[in-house]
Amino acid sequence: MAREFSTVGVVGLGTMGAGIVEVFARNGIDVLAVEISESALERGRATLTGSTDRAVAKGKLAEADRDALHERVRFAVGLDALHSVDLVIEAVPEHLDLKQRIFAELDRVCRPDTILATNTSSLSVTEISVATTRPNQVIGIHFFNPAPVMKLVEVVRTVVTAPEVVADVEALCARLGKVDVTINDRAGFIANALLFGYLNHAVGMFESHYATREDIDAAMKLGCGLPMGPLALMDLIGLDTAYEILDTMYRRGGRDRRHAPVPLLKQMVTAGLLGRKSGRGFYTYQRPGSPVVVPDEATPPATDAALADGARAITKVGVVGSGTMATGIIEVFAKAGYEVISVTRGAEKSATVCEAVKTSLNKGVVRGKLAETDRDAALGRISWSATLDHLADVDLVVEAVVEELSVKKALFASLDEICKPGVVLATTTSSLPVIDVAMATQRPADVVGLHFFNPAPVMPLVEVVQTIRTSPEATATARAVCAALGKTGVVCGDRSGFIVNALLFPYLNDAVKMLEASYSTTDDIDHAMKLGCGYPMGPFELLDVVGLDVSLAIQRELYLELREPGFAPAPLLEHLVTAGYLGRKTRRGFRDHSHR
Numbered sequence: 001m002a003r004e005f006s007t008v009g010v011v012g013l014g015t016m017g018a019g020i021v022e023v024f025a026r027n028g029i030d031v032l033a034v035e036i037s038e039s040a041l042e043r044g045r046a047t048l049t050g051s052t053d054r055a056v057a058k059g060k061l062a063e064a065d066r067d068a069l070h071e072r073v074r075f076a077v078g079l080d081a082l083h084s085v086d087l088v089i090e091a092v093p094e095h096l097d098l099k100q101r102i103f104a105e106l107d108r109v110c111r112p113d114t115i116l117a118t119n120t121s122s123l124s125v126t127e128i129s130v131a132t133t134r135p136n137q138v139i140g141i142h143f144f145n146p147a148p149v150m151k152l153v154e155v156v157r158t159v160v161t162a163p164e165v166v167a168d169v170e171a172l173c174a175r176l177g178k179v180d181v182t183i184n185d186r187a188g189f190i191a192n193a194l195l196f197g198y199l200n201h202a203v204g205m206f207e208s209h210y211a212t213r214e215d216i217d218a219a220m221k222l223g224c225g226l227p228m229g230p231l232a233l234m235d236l237i238g239l240d241t242a243y244e245i246l247d248t249m250y251r252r253g254g255r256d257r258r259h260a261p262v263p264l265l266k267q268m269v270t271a272g273l274l275g276r277k278s279g280r281g282f283y284t285y286q287r288p289g290s291p292v293v294v295p296d297e298a299t300p301p302a303t304d305a306a307l308a309d310g311a312r313a314i315t316k317v318g319v320v321g322s323g324t325m326a327t328g329i330i331e332v333f334a335k336a337g338y339e340v341i342s343v344t345r346g347a348e349k350s351a352t353v354c355e356a357v358k359t360s361l362n363k364g365v366v367r368g369k370l371a372e373t374d375r376d377a378a379l380g381r382i383s384w385s386a387t388l389d390h391l392a393d394v395d396l397v398v399e400a401v402v403e404e405l406s407v408k409k410a411l412f413a414s415l416d417e418i419c420k421p422g423v424v425l426a427t428t429t430s431s432l433p434v435i436d437v438a439m440a441t442q443r444p445a446d447v448v449g450l451h452f453f454n455p456a457p458v459m460p461l462v463e464v465v466q467t468i469r470t471s472p473e474a475t476a477t478a479r480a481v482c483a484a485l486g487k488t489g490v491v492c493g494d495r496s497g498f499i500v501n502a503l504l505f506p507y508l509n510d511a512v513k514m515l516e517a518s519y520s521t522t523d524d525i526d527h528a529m530k531l532g533c534g535y536p537m538g539p540f541e542l543l544d545v546v547g548l549d550v551s552l553a554i555q556r557e558l559y560l561e562l563r564e565p566g567f568a569p570a571p572l573l574e575h576l577v578t579a580g581y582l583g584r585k586t587r588r589g590f591r592d593h594s595h596r
């Protein structure tokens, strides 16, 4: 029989604590909510009221249920009030000495059988537990932000946590409607260990002006389907909390430089820019605690006029190549009203591409997304050729041939001879330096990267890559073209992986390393990222879809260019690729897909 928890205490009613109070009270458990001062208590109460009122307004909570929820919560200043609760969850700031002091006092105040839990994200639960005389009754219960919404709870057992305490807490999580993963006490547990290197890297990109905050966030939302971009997420987490988590993970997690907090973070924390809770972090919010972003001096002008500023007029577009990407790109341009010349290496290839474009457009018609007349008009705008000479009078060329530098360089040298002056020459490379192809021409200022995502007709993102020689006009043209295609173009520098792959693949590689270290299982790691962070797929699901060979190749490029030791490909990934387990395409990767 699992133990009954009828009253729980929550210590600290900040970003996490207030949400945790709500989770318990919503599920019929009485809560004693404790803060350090009357004013902090008021703030916590206001957060709870605001959150439940929003739930009522959205129709997710009945008014009567809200009132009953509030009746279950009592508020108090100081830990003494917690003498007769069954369980305490601590959610004070991420400092070991503070948490140890609080646990020592809780140990004194609470009944001998009370379970003491910490919501720490990165500190050692073991070190916190030894501040008490009952380390076997101390456990980590790590909720995710926002606690009422995110389904995951990481239950962290130390080497001395009693098995029945673990079982009781697991049963409690089920009662709260949460999915728990139970793991050992390691810095960052599952989700944060995989998340924070990525978040810190994104802050580094922003700090070095590699891309704007809007573009970094849009890239990860639209390129990977994440619920929010990394900088917006940092603001939600709180920059002070994020700083402490990174700092602890750096010290506890083997001094991986990727966890050394980017200097800008410390500066922002010192300046009081803590994110949503202080009203300003990477973005500016309506008021402290508000989720509503308001424009500030860094907000880019959103008008079409600004996009078109300096952009050249484009009506005729050449697309070179006959693969998946070229086919998708031809369709995208033709549907958006551009006149398209497709150039392949022969009539046969052109016929195949033409068929593929027709099939794809027809699918749109069958699904009711495209009118037959629009399909016919789009097809009518495409002409098919097997010679580059037909690109003499286009305004833009998009190259999507094989990913080999020598081939792309030869092609760009030919385009340089054939195309009229002022043409923007774009490559869709995902891994080669754009500057290498630019320098194969006499007009590097007109060369950009246009990195479409697969499938191009569906994916809303395009990375616009500018080299150190790209002119502002060429970049503006590329951006304006993306907008005309109905895509979001994000501008970034010419570094390996651009924005999306540079942020995504090291995270996937870290997940493989975590599996390799036997810290957790593929299922639990996938669960943690989906239910704790709202990712559309877990890392192993995604790796199997993308292909382990492709992932390994990208990770190798990143490692070679950035020489970051933490980017070294996981040996397990290399072994699986060598063994021919490449993912869904070979019916086996991290999982066996032969029966699905």
Ligand SMILES: NC(=O)c1ccc[n+]([C@@H]2O[C@H](COP(=O)([O-])OP(=O)(O)OC[C@H]3O[C@@H](n4cnc5c(N)ncnc54)[C@H](O)[C@@H]3O)[C@@H](O)[C@H]2O)c1
Binding pocket: 011, 012, 013, 014, 015, 016, 017, 034, 035, 036, 040, 090, 091, 092, 093, 094, 102, 119, 120, 121, 122, 142, 143, 144, 145, 236, 237, 238, 241, 245, 277
């Ligand atoms: N922010 C997140 O996204 C997130 C997610 C999961 C876990 N966590 C963890 O949750 C914990 C709390 O983080 P947060 O972001 O909610 O911090 P926060 O700064 O938003 O809130 C901390 C609260 O603790 C209160 N407090 C400080 N000293 C206290 C004391 N002696 N007694 C009672 N209350 C006290 C403060 O007044 C404040 O309201 C940390 O361990 C953090 O790592 C945070």
